[in-house]
Amino acid sequence: xxxxxxxxxxxxxxxxxxxxxxxxxxTQQLCALWRKSRAALCAAPTPAVMAHVVAARGVLLDELExxxxxxxxxxxxxxxxxxxxxxxxxxxx
Numbered sequence: 686x687x688x689x690x691x692x693x694x695x696x697x698x699x700x701x702x703x704x705x706x707x708x709x710x711x712t713q714q715l716c717a718l719w720r721k722s723r724a725a726l727c728a729a730p731t732p733a734v735m736a737h738v739v740a741a742r743g744v745l746l747d748e749l750e751x752x753x754x755x756x757x758x759x760x761x762x763x764x765x766x767x768x769x770x771x772x773x774x775x776x777x778x
Contacts, residue, residue: 700740700743700744703740703741703744704747704748707745707748708748712749712752712753712775715745715748715749715775716771716772716776719742719745719749719771719772720769720770722742722745723770725738726738726739749771752775753774753775757771757774757775759774760773760774
């Protein structure tokens with residue numbers, strides 16, 4: 686997924702709108718979005734697109750932490766490895 690396309694999947698400019706959009710997703714969908722956002726971050730064509738992806742990733746982490754604070758703390762203590770993200774700690778089969 687390109688950085689521009691990924692950044693357009695979320696409302697631009699208003700991080701509050703991004704947060705509301707993320708609340709509608711399942712935890713599994715949020716984890717998938719986290720993985721896609723890494724690719725978007727690496728492929729960002731401009732500093733403005735990169736800044737939007739970084740800001741949206743921050744809101745994404747906030748939503749995951751709001752839902753599963755203990756699991757997110759465990760992931761962070763483990764080193765918060767990429768590109769897997771927190772899936773192993775959050776997504777239960």
